Amino acid sequence: MDFTRDRRLNRLPVPTLVLWGAQDKVNRPSGGRMLAERMPNCDLYLVANTGHWVQFERAELFNRLCADFLAGRR
Numbered sequence: 346m347d348f349t350r351d352r353r354l355n356r357l358p359v360p361t362l363v364l365w366g367a368q369d370k371v372n373r374p375s376g377g378r379m380l381a382e383r384m385p386n387c388d389l390y391l392v393a394n395t396g397h398w399v400q401f402e403r404a405e406l407f408n409r410l411c412a413d414f415l416a417g418r419r
Contacts, residue, residue, distance in 0.1 A: 349376050354383040361387045362414040364407060366395035388414065 361384055365377030374391055381389035390410060392399050400407045 371397040
Protein backbone atom coordinates (compact mmCIF):
# COMPACT_ATOMS: atom_id res chain seq x y z
CA MET A 346 0.00 0.00 0.00
CA ASP A 347 1.35 3.42 -0.97
CA PHE A 348 0.46 5.91 1.75
CA THR A 349 2.08 8.79 -0.17
CA ARG A 350 -0.98 8.91 -2.42
CA ASP A 351 -3.58 9.20 0.34
CA ARG A 352 -5.80 12.17 -0.50
CA ARG A 353 -6.25 13.02 3.19
CA LEU A 354 -2.60 14.04 3.61
CA ASN A 355 -3.24 17.60 2.44
CA ARG A 356 -5.67 18.03 5.35
CA LEU A 357 -3.35 16.71 8.04
CA PRO A 358 -3.23 19.55 10.59
CA VAL A 359 -0.41 18.35 12.84
CA PRO A 360 3.31 18.96 12.34
CA THR A 361 4.93 15.84 10.94
CA LEU A 362 8.57 14.77 10.87
CA VAL A 363 9.70 12.55 7.99
CA LEU A 364 13.21 11.10 8.02
CA TRP A 365 14.14 9.27 4.83
CA GLY A 366 17.37 7.66 3.73
CA ALA A 367 18.62 9.15 0.48
CA GLN A 368 19.87 5.71 -0.58
CA ASP A 369 16.75 3.80 0.54
CA LYS A 370 16.30 0.80 -1.76
CA VAL A 371 13.02 -0.33 -0.14
CA ASN A 372 11.09 2.94 -0.50
CA ARG A 373 12.48 5.34 -3.07
CA PRO A 374 13.51 8.79 -1.79
CA SER A 375 10.95 10.35 -4.11
CA GLY A 376 8.33 9.02 -1.66
CA GLY A 377 9.64 11.36 1.02
CA ARG A 378 9.43 14.31 -1.33
CA MET A 379 5.89 13.31 -2.28
CA LEU A 380 4.88 13.30 1.40
CA ALA A 381 6.44 16.72 1.95
CA GLU A 382 4.56 18.13 -1.05
CA ARG A 383 1.23 16.72 0.12
CA MET A 384 1.41 17.47 3.86
CA PRO A 385 1.19 21.17 4.75
CA ASN A 386 3.14 20.85 8.04
CA CYS A 387 5.82 18.37 7.04
CA ASP A 388 9.51 18.63 7.86
CA LEU A 389 11.40 16.28 5.54
CA TYR A 390 15.02 15.27 6.07
CA LEU A 391 16.59 13.22 3.30
CA VAL A 392 19.57 11.72 5.10
CA ALA A 393 22.66 11.30 2.91
CA ASN A 394 24.57 8.01 2.81
CA THR A 395 21.67 6.23 4.50
CA GLY A 396 19.40 3.41 3.40
CA HIS A 397 16.04 2.26 4.72
CA TRP A 398 16.82 2.17 8.46
CA VAL A 399 17.67 5.78 9.37
CA GLN A 400 17.05 5.06 13.06
CA PHE A 401 19.80 2.38 13.06
CA GLU A 402 22.18 3.60 10.38
CA ARG A 403 22.30 7.17 11.74
CA ALA A 404 21.01 6.74 15.30
CA GLU A 405 22.63 9.87 16.74
CA LEU A 406 21.24 12.11 14.00
CA PHE A 407 17.85 10.40 14.19
CA ASN A 408 17.63 10.92 17.95
CA ARG A 409 18.69 14.56 17.74
CA LEU A 410 16.22 15.40 14.97
CA CYS A 411 13.37 13.64 16.80
CA ALA A 412 14.19 15.32 20.13
CA ASP A 413 14.43 18.75 18.47
CA PHE A 414 11.16 18.21 16.64
CA LEU A 415 9.34 17.08 19.79
CA ALA A 416 10.75 20.05 21.71
CA GLY A 417 9.38 22.41 19.07
CA ARG A 418 12.79 23.25 17.59
CA ARG A 419 11.96 22.74 13.93
